[in-house]
Amino acid sequence: MWLIAILLCLLYFFTHRDEFTTAAIASFFQKFNSYMLFAYFIVSIVRGFTLIPSTPFVLAGGILFPGQEWLVLLISLMGIACSATLIYHFSHLMRLGAVIEKRYPQEKLKQKMESRNGVFFVLLWSFFPVVPTDAICYAAGAAKMRFISYIFAVLLGELIICSVYVFTGSGLINLFI
Numbered sequence: 812m813w814l815i816a817i818l819l820c821l822l823y824f825f826t827h828r829d830e831f832t833t834a835a836i837a838s839f840f841q842k843f844n845s846y847m848l849f850a851y852f853i854v855s856i857v858r859g860f861t862l863i864p865s866t867p868f869v870l871a872g873g874i875l876f877p878g879q880e881w882l883v884l885l886i887s888l889m890g891i892a893c894s895a896t897l898i899y900h901f902s903h904l905m906r907l908g909a910v911i912e913k914r915y916p917q918e919k920l921k922q923k924m925e926s927r928n929g930v931f932f933v934l935l936w937s938f939f940p941v942v943p944t945d946a947i948c949y950a951a952g953a954a955k956m957r958f959i960s961y962i963f964a965v966l967l968g969e970l971i972i973c974s975v976y977v978f979t980g981s982g983l984i985n986l987f988i
Contacts, residue, residue, distance in 0.1 A: 840875065847875070848886065855890020856897070864943055865891060865969075869976040884977045888970060895948045895965045902952030924956035930964045937968025944969065 824831060840847060851872055858868060865887070872883035923929060933956070936947040944965065951961045 848882070851875075851883075852886050852890055855887055856893045858890070858894060864945075865894075865973075866940060866976060869973050870979065873977040873979065880977050884970075884973055887973050887977065888966060891944070891969050891973070892962065892966055895944070895962060898945060898948040899952035899958065899961060902949045924951055924954040924961075929956060930960045933961055933964035934968045937965045938972050939968075940972055 829835065851868075855865070855868060858865060869883075869887045872887055873880060876883050923932070933947055933951060936942060937944045948961075948965065
């Protein structure tokens with residue numbers, strides 16, 4: 812499916828080159844600016860189910876919506892919160908528990924997630940930019956970690972790293988304009 816989607820996008824790009832000029836793209840964003848923030852929010856939520864990291868989307872938000880960094884940060888965190896909540900609650904339907912069970916016995920993982928250090932483990936995982944936060948969301952849901960502790964840790968870790976991304980993305984656009 813991904814390959815077909817990519818091929819269709821490339822086909823459209825090569826047959827409609829005039830729609831991909833800087834002026835055309837800027838005009839599109841100006842025309843649909845209010846909808847773009849809503850679309851950005853929806854993409855932030857759906858992204859978690861695709862296992863695509865949030866980093867490119869958060870950076871893109873900082874670039875696409877200059878001067879609205881705080882709003883982009885809020886939308887990014889709301890999207891991450893919704894995505895993390897959905898992944899946590901539906902991890903059993905994704906049969907991730909069986910995969911985790913092979914590597915870590917369910918009781919051992921549950922003990923680790925519910926230990927004193929479980930919150931710090933999730934927080935550091937969420938903050939560390941190289942590892943996917945979605946993976947810890949699946950693991951916490953499968954291990955049935957206390958939701959309040961889990962979502963607090965995810966949001967705090969993501970707040971730190973997303974702040975860096977949003978303001979870096981906004982700074983990058985200022986370098987080139």
